[in-house]
Amino acid sequence: MSERQQPWSDEAAAHGRVLVLSDNPISRAITSIATAVGREVHVEPADDGGPGLHPQAGDxxxxxxxxxxxxxxxxxxxxxxxxxxxxxxxxxQRAVSLLDELVEEGVDVAALHVPAGHDLGGKGPGEIALSVVAEIVAESYGRPGGPMRD
Incomplete structure (x- = not known):
């Protein structure tokens, strides 16, 4: 009798937090989805940055x-x-002026994901959040995302 093989691992991988600025329907959906995949989420509701997110390695x-x-x-x-x-x-298009401002200040924006998420075609907050969390998970495992089939 062979042991049943499962397609998942019970070993918890160490991941950073998901830090989100401002409370809106998308950030609430990100919280739900990211929590479901085992990520700790912190939403800073103040749109002025509040006390700050203080990102750490892996976040x-x-x-x-x-x-x-x-x-x-x-x-x-x-x-x-x-x-x-x-x-x-x-x-x-909407990010151009903000990116230009940062580049003029000498900020390296090469690592910035804009627009955030994978191109899933979703329009609603939950679908957008799913694409963002999918990209976060893919990045945390060093994967490009996309279909697993050949």
Whole structure:
């Protein structure tokens, strides 16, 4: 009699936190999905950055409101931190002025994921959050994401 093989591992991998700026339907959905996949989530509800996210090594930082008053400083701090993933919810078009401002200041924005998430085609908050969490998980395992089939 052979032992049943399971497609998952019961061993918990060590992952950083998911840090999200501002409370909105997408950040709440990110919290639900990321928690379901075993990630600790902290949402900073104040759109001015509040007391700060203080990213540590391995953390994922997601700016869910590119119009937040403190968006530039949050991105500056996240990109200068040891965070493993930094992303912003915005189309490339909407992000242009903010990215230009950061580049003019000498901030390296090459690691910034904008728009955040994988291209799943979703439009609703839950679907967008799913794409972002999928990208965070893929990045944490050094994988590109995408279909597993050949």
């Amino acid at each position: 994922a930082v997601v700016l869910c409101d590119h119009d937040a008053p403190d968006a530039p400083s949050v991105l500056r701090a996240a990109l200068a931190s040891p965070a493993a993933y930094v992303a912003m919810m915005a189309s490339r």
